[in-house]
Amino acid sequence: MKNRIKVLRAEKNWSQAELAERINIARQSLNAIENGKADPSLPLGMRIAKVFDVRVEDVFSQD
Amino acid sequence: MTYSRKRYWFALGTALAAALAMSLILHPYPIAMGMGVVTIGGVLGFLAYFSLDEIQRQNEMRAWYHGGLLAILFGFAPFVLLMSNAMLEAMASFLPDASGMVPSKLHSPKFYFGLGAGVVLGMQAIGHFIAHAIFKVSGRAR
Numbered sequence: 001m002k003n004r005i006k007v008l009r010a011e012k013n014w015s016q017a018e019l020a021e022r023i024n025i026a027r028q029s030l031n032a033i034e035n036g037k038a039d040p041s042l043p044l045g046m047r048i049a050k051v052f053d054v055r056v057e058d059v060f061s062q063d
Numbered sequence: 064m065t066y067s068r069k070r071y072w073f074a075l076g077t078a079l080a081a082a083l084a085m086s087l088i089l090h091p092y093p094i095a096m097g098m099g100v101v102t103i104g105g106v107l108g109f110l111a112y113f114s115l116d117e118i119q120r121q122n123e124m125r126a127w128y129h130g131g132l133l134a135i136l137f138g139f140a141p142f143v144l145l146m147s148n149a150m151l152e153a154m155a156s157f158l159p160d161a162s163g164m165v166p167s168k169l170h171s172p173k174f175y176f177g178l179g180a181g182v183v184l185g186m187q188a189i190g191h192f193i194a195h196a197i198f199k200v201s202g203r204a205r
Contacts, residue, residue, distance in 0.1 A: 024065055024116070025066055026066065026068065026115075026116055028119075029116050029118035029205075032118055033118065037205045038121065038205045
């Protein structure tokens with residue numbers, strides 16, 4: 001699964017640590033999601049979309 | 064339960080400290096010691112596990128699963144099956160001559176049961192650290 005977290009994070013000028021704190025996960029976990037090494041659950045995916053104020057499909061898409 | 068790094072380290076540290084303290088204080092009473100360590104270790108272990116976020120939980124589950132496989136492959140198989148087979152003569156001293164099957168020496172059956180369970184869990188715990196190391200070296204760590 002591809003994601004645009006890095007781009008969206010850059011637009012908001014947030015560090016990985018800052019975003020991780022906002023969605024209440026470890027920075028290493030966010031790094032794994034951002035690099036496509038791990039897929040988040042639907043609730044976490046929705047939480048990520050919510051902090052960016054976009055739809056889930058604007059953050060995640062199929063390969 | 065939500066992710067909390069502080070709660071995770073608190074639970075893990077307290078579990079290890081409690082296990083160590085119980086081993087030192089209760090060692091004359093192995094059954095009480097075993098039950099205490101398992102109860103406190105279990106409760107605090109669950110607390111630690113549920114203090115992780117979902118990706119960390121997935122990682123831990125993966126590492127414990129592969130650690131269990133490593134323990135069976137490199138721990139259980141050679142040490143329990145092959146070594147016990149090779150040591151049949153030495154183990155014969157633990158059995159009464161006539162029946163040949165009932166342990167008659169040193170400790171109660173509960174002690175040996177606890178030892179067996181402890182060795183298996185210990186092997187899996189070591190295997191889980193090895194699995195983490197393998198994931199890291201192979202670039203599959205998350």
